[in-house]
Amino acid sequence: MPEARRPSPRAPLHVQNRLRAARRHGHALDKALRRAHTYAHPAGSIVRIETHISVVYLAGRYAYKLMKPVNFGFVDFTTLDARRRCCEAEIRLNRPFAGPIYRDVQAVVPQARGVALKRAARRGTRDGVIDYAVRMRRFDQHALFSQRLAAGVLGSADIDAAAHALAVCHRAARRAAPVRGGRGTPYGSAALLGQQVFDALAPLERDVRSAAFVRDAGLRTWCEASLARVAPRLDARRAGGFVRACHGDLHLDNIVRQGRRALLFDCIEFSEALRWIDIASDLAFLVMDLRAHGRDDLANRLLTRYLDATGDFGGLAALRLYVVYRALVRALVAHLKTPPADDAAHATSAPSAQPGQRYLQLAAREASDRRPPWLLLCHGLSGSGKSVASREFAALSGAIRISSDIERKRAHVLDAPTLGALPPQAYTREAIDAHYARLVALATDVLDAGYTVLIDATFLQSANRKRFAELARRMNVPMLILDFHADAARLKERVKARAAGPRDPSDAGEAVLTAQMASAEALDAEERRMTVQLDTDVPIEAFSDTAWWAPLWARMNAAADSSSA
Structure with a gap:
């Protein structure tokens, strides 16, 4: 040993x-x-x-x-x-x-x-x-997520299994957190997180291999500002029961594929302060490690699937800070495993050759992300493919997708959505209005956290679209309407296939589709100016191809160029 x-x-x-x-x-x-x-x-x-x-x-x-x-x-x-x-x-x-x-x-x-x-x-x-x-x-070492990633075979099914396992564990985790940590600071509190962040950062600032990079990236200043901004949210989440007995060390070396399941092993056992954390911090570790290994697409998919399973959009407020913190921890661990033999040699070596550099680079990238968020609305009849397509866009882009069908069937945050059909009273005019008001509140949280939000709903009624247009004006963010469409025969075919297939969050059948066609309110002139047309009469694989989304990318890039000019 x-x-x-x-x-x-x-x-x-x-x-x-x-x-x-x-x-x-x-x-x-x-x-x-x-x-x-x-x-x-x-x-x-x-x-x-x-x-x-x-x-x-x-x-x-x-x-x-x-x-x-x-x-x-x-x-x-x-x-x-x-x-x-x-x-x-x-x-x-x-x-x-x-x-x-x-x-x-x-x-x-x-x-x-x-x-x-x-x-x-x-x-x-x-x-x-x-x-x-x-x-x-x-277990077979080749089944480790880290090994599967290195072999180029870590895929969507792995990520979906990990998201499901993590959501189930967080839902069932003990939430009666010990009141105080070893330093007299409550577990999961903003004050303790600040101590942990700077405990990881300080050795990196002193180490000759990383000091210059950390200083030039402005990581200390960014962490201080971020902590000050999100501290009230963190403490409110702690009071609301989101600090739980978590895994605490959820990187790619600690997840293994077993059949269709993902097992999360080797959790933190030696430190209550590192184990009793906000569930968003637990999620952020794996998001971070996937991003550090160049797989933003898998990190985005993990986040999308986890949010579908839990509805914990409030955790996004501190997610970027948690990602930076987790990256700093992994960089520090890399330094502990390879103490410098020659400080001068390390100071002159290429940054990419230094231990933990991929994690420091990710921390710097997250801290320097200044992209403004967008508000994107799906628009289309049932069967238009907007749910499948929007899920793929979220994985490609990092946008946060909020599914109307899923959130309608979730009683409380962290609850799994029910998949059985809801009673007719869930679709009265009053119930629909209340549901769209809740979607506005969720979208507000996402935009306030600095993320682009994509609302997956039909938006067939003008009043509901106007609610979100008002939100965009109030938060000073650009908005686009994504109009998903296919011919009527294809819409009916998809709705019938969905009804005959596995349980689905949507309750829309042929009768609902017929009613939608009769009652949908057309986009007005102003809405049409902010609409991107997307023909979904294509193979389902097209939705995961960035080329299919070219019209949307073009509109967003043109707007970004215009605002920076």
Whole structure:
């Protein structure tokens, strides 16, 4: 096992001695666990995987994870009791996220040929135990999201499964957060987030490999301004129950595909402050990691699917800040794993060759994003393809899509939408007016967070379109109407196919389509000037092709050029 953190000459003598002993212990144990005969089952060739705080040994059908005897300040595993508590917590806390993987805690005991592993007693006696390990069911390393991404096979089904799993876990997560953290600051509060952000940023500002980049990007100034802006929202969300027992470390190395499921493993177990967080911070970690690896399309799809599942549009207010914070954390972890051997060499090396640089570059990109948001309205009859198409546009563009059909069937934020047909009273004039008022409120939150919003609704009545035109004027954002259309035969064919297929959020059948055709109010002259025509009588695959959206891109780019001239 790699060395514990080297003791500082200024550290107390007892701390120096404990760390030196931990280093000797780690080396001896690592040597034993690399041998197949250590294990009570066929182990084959041992594969060893190391992080900055743990080592995992892949042995046969199991994996054994040991905590390294390190002290990084935020975590101290230099005592046996600390490592035992961490292993027990890892089993208990990870089961909601990845139950099929986690088995039990194993005690490491000495024997004539080295060490052996046996199931640990629940509490109390240690009986010569020299360490503890988390025993997990081994999975195919190629099924890791990080490996699938590297192989070019991480796709839409993976992202949809991850979004679903995360939404389910967040919905069921404990929400009775401990009142105060270790520094006397409430978990999940804006004050604690500020401490965490600057705890990650400060070492990067001091490190010769990153200091100049961090300074030139203005990350400290941006973080200070962002925290000041969103602090009231964060504390309001904490009071509203959005701070929950989360995963806390949701990057691509900690998600594995198992059948049609995505299992989220290796959650934070050593820090309550890093685990009891706003659910938007948990989501932001994976959004960040996908963006840092150049897959904005998958990050956008994850966000779209998660919001469809939870309706937590309020979390967008701090999402960009959370993404920057998570990027800083990953950059810092990269630095911890590769301490500089030669400061001068690192100072002159290419930025792309330095550890964690992709994360710092992402943080700088997010902090410098000044694109103004747009208000985009879908317009079209049932069966016009606007729902399928708008979902694909959200993945391509990063726009936040709000589905009228989904939100109509959601009782409360975080609830899964029901897919059964609603009663007739849900579609009275009064109910429809109230529903569009709610869509206006949701769109306001999204625009206020700085994101383009795309409202997926029919917008067949002039009064509803005017509500959003007024919103655009009030928030001083540009608006476009996306007119999705196909011939009448195709509309009927799609509506019939939807009714016969899997359950769908839309309740619109042929009778509704006929009523829409008779009652739809035409766009007026002003609305037609802000309308983009989109013919959906094409194969469904066309919606995911950027070329199909060329008329919309052209209008948005022309407006951007005009405003900057």
